[in-house]
Amino acid sequence: MTLKQAFDSALKHLEAADTPSPRLSAELLLMFSLNCDRAYLFTYPERELTADEQARYDEAIARRCHGEPAQYITGHQEFYGRDFLVSPAVLIPRPETEHLIEAVLELAPREVRWEVLDVGTGSGCIAATLAKEFPRMKVTAVDISPEALQIAQANAARLEAQVEFRVSDLLSAIEPGRQFDMIVSNPPYVGECEADKVQRQVKDFEPHCAVFGGERGMDIIKRLAPQVWEHLKPGGWFLMEIGYSIADPVHEIMRDWTNFKVVPDLRGIPRVVVGRKPTS
Numbered sequence: 001m002t003l004k005q006a007f008d009s010a011l012k013h014l015e016a017a018d019t020p021s022p023r024l025s026a027e028l029l030l031m032f033s034l035n036c037d038r039a040y041l042f043t044y045p046e047r048e049l050t051a052d053e054q055a056r057y058d059e060a061i062a063r064r065c066h067g068e069p070a071q072y073i074t075g076h077q078e079f080y081g082r083d084f085l086v087s088p089a090v091l092i093p094r095p096e097t098e099h100l101i102e103a104v105l106e107l108a109p110r111e112v113r114w115e116v117l118d119v120g121t122g123s124g125c126i127a128a129t130l131a132k133e134f135p136r137m138k139v140t141a142v143d144i145s146p147e148a149l150q151i152a153q154a155n156a157a158r159l160e161a162q163v164e165f166r167v168s169d170l171l172s173a174i175e176p177g178r179q180f181d182m183i184v185s186n187p188p189y190v191g192e193c194e195a196d197k198v199q200r201q202v203k204d205f206e207p208h209c210a211v212f213g214g215e216r217g218m219d220i221i222k223r224l225a226p227q228v229w230e231h232l233k234p235g236g237w238f239l240m241e242i243g244y245s246i247a248d249p250v251h252e253i254m255r256d257w258t259n260f261k262v263v264p265d266l267r268g269i270p271r272v273v274v275g276r277k278p279t280s
């Protein structure tokens with residue numbers, strides 16, 4: 001079969017299985033199966049697949065037709081222009097989370113020597129990106145999942161990003177009295193009550209504890225906010241990704257913070273909250 005024929009046949013299977021963005025999946029998985037880039041696919045549409053490539057592509061397409069995210073099949077996802085390894089132990093980094101990085105870039109000069117903590121680091125995408133973008137930051141990252149931290153550690157090593165990782169239930173493994181200049185988090189914030197609106201590939205394949213934050217999505221955030229307050233220096237910053245349905249309750253629990261603002265994403269949906277611990 002030629003590349004073009006293999007692509008067309010995969011596309012038909014993906015469409016029949018009602019896979020979201022079938023064209024994109026067919027293309028991405030073909031690149032993965034051939035270990036090539038997109039330009040190659042367009043340059044050599046008449047080239048024949050080897051038996052191994054065909055078998056790899058068929059298996060990848062079958063998994064995708066069963067709803068498995070393409071990123072778990074390829075093992076990779078790009079975040080803020082860098083390649084991250086992913087596995088079913090971690091949430092797949094989302095483009096929305098890049099707004100959090102942009103918000104940090106807006107408030108901190110590149111040469112800051114801040115001590116920064118990333119809570120719920122998952123793949124390590126936020127922690128490693130900050131360590132790369134701000135070479136003098138001292139970044140610590142925690143997650144409750146040891147399996148996620150293995151992936152985060154591998155990502156930091158591949159990117160040569162200096163990050164200290166710890167297994168921790170929220171900030172419980174942070175020394176009492178230790179205070180940071182900035183704490184960032186993309187916590188699990190989807191409500192169980194919204195589960196029917198969540199895509200099947202998220203519900204069935206991504207870690208439940210990375211996505212859901214209790215009945216209304218606020219369980220982790222309610223525990224997180226006071227711990228962040230305790231471990232921030234006076235004048236320190238807290239930046240957290242949120243979903244549109246929790247902007248009001250989050251505002252309510254952050255009423256003692258100064259410089260509070262909500263940063264919308266490109267669709268105008270509340271995406272990141274920023275708050276500052278008062279200086280006195």
Ligand SMILES: C[S@@+](CC[C@H](N)C(=O)[O-])C[C@H]1O[C@@H](n2cnc3c(N)ncnc32)[C@H](O)[C@@H]1O
Nearest residue numbers: 091093120121122143144169170186187188210
């Ligand atoms: C929404 S994911 C974010 C992952 C990554 N930071 C990102 O932005 O792609 C939430 C992460 O929080 C972690 N988590 C959930 N409950 C936690 C807890 N109690 N303490 C620490 N981490 C927790 C999950 O394991 C998951 O990696």
